[in-house]
Amino acid sequence: MVNAVKAVLSDAEHRIGIWYIRQNALKQLSALYMQPGFEILFNRCISDCQTEEEFESRWESLLERFDLSENPWLSSLYKSRERWACVLIKKTFCAGLQHGENIQSVFQIPKNENTGLLEFAQQYLEVVKRRRLEELDEDFQCNGTAQVTILTGSAIERQAADIYTRTLFKTFQEEFLKCLSVTIEETASNETITTYNLTEEGHKESVVEFNCLDSRVPCSCKKFESFDILCVHALKVLNARNIFHVPHKYVLKRWTKSAKCGVPYEYEQEMADETKQQTVNLLMHKTLNVFTKSVAIEDSKKIAGDFLGKTLEQIEDVLRVKN
Template sequence: MDGLKNNKWLKKMFDIKEKWALVYGRETFCADMTTTQRSESMNSVIKKYVSYKHDLLEFFEHFQRLLDDRRYDESVADFRGNQSTPAMTFPCKILQHAASIYTHEMYEKFKDELCKGIDCEWEVDGELGNQVIYRVTPYGKTSHHLVTYDSSTNSISCSCKKFEFARFLCSHALKILMTLNIVKIPDAYILKRWTKVAKTGNVHVSSESSPEMELKAKLSFRYKELSYLYMQLMTKASECDEAYQITKDGF
């Protein structure tokens, strides 16, 4: 009888897993993915290129075509990110900072969090040395989150664990940063993989690579790094007449 009750209890808990399962994984980085959407998306893409009717050789030929198309799309996205800046929906320093460092896709996610944060209500919940704890309540909600800001280290954390889970700041933390008139995202909360310079760094080439492959890898790296630096130079130079003229004369 006890075993039957336990089975019923476990089944009931499993049926409402969406209400409790996520809590146990909030401190694990999952790139903000809460479902099997990544694998399902890849399965859908692969089905457009390969079929069970293909033999082994045909499979690899079509799979190579898939890789080539994905790399081309990636190159287009890189070029778009390095050559343009997202349009500002409203003039906000921290949003401008996000636009200058994040990729277009991550900028949109950051902007959504920022917009949600604007409507949040807050109040001081307590203080402990350099730390101030804020109670932040989202618009239309009765529940709240606790945001802790440490002025000595310029560090911030939220009980929702959004940063730990997705590696970008949540609306609750952004509300407090805006309230404190902090106009730039603290460096500790900028994950390189979400930025325009995610691919910059040392070029690692296999020891078995030919000299021709090594040269291509170096040229690709130099092009990406110089493109990003050139865009930053143009952005800064366009902000005042003197810098604009100096840059123009330099070319």
């Protein structure tokens, strides 16, 4: 599979699921699971390290404590650590998909290792069909209802409610509300960079470097790099610096209500925010009406498909001319 991914999906980052590793560890190291402390230390190695140094230290400790330096399965696992160790892969965007998830839970496949390729492909197509319908309904709900904010006086929460989809707004809101249980301490500063140590209740310390020139807030937890949404630590620093909006560079179009509008990013920025959202809402409402009314009858589906195809061609012509 590794070789196939390299050949066919050369730009993809191949990952090994934590669920898969744990299942194999139960088979390969079953006797060790009976020894006190092994399972806890093993799980910390694979999914609870903040730095590469911490990972290496814990791995060495695991091998020494349980005399596993010559274990072939663990040696092979360590060689492929770039594809599964959380601390090593969190710098790569994964859209919030936890690589520990069991693929059976995504595709709802019966627990049968003999599932054939054709059967899997059919199940996959059913999943895609179902999720596209769910997404269509979510688009309609997203553009037709106002998001509920918790802190009525918070400008940054109102901004997030206006721009993010319902699902992403909930994610943002969870991070934002966790700011209440985070301590912050300034540890270093120069003309442009101020470094902060932040500790979330029950979690390890994270480090954020605030750049006063462009409001960049990179965090050691790497949530933005892996999810494209600001973490609680970055939000806490922005609040401490009296910045009450999400900096433009941290708003990714893929998570916004206008993600599907098709307007090139550079043109979208020319539109006033309020006017842009009103336009998007109106067009989305009209388009969703076309979809929902046309799917019932074959003739109406053909009319809608032909019309939308011609419309898209005309829009692309206009954009090419303007570009």
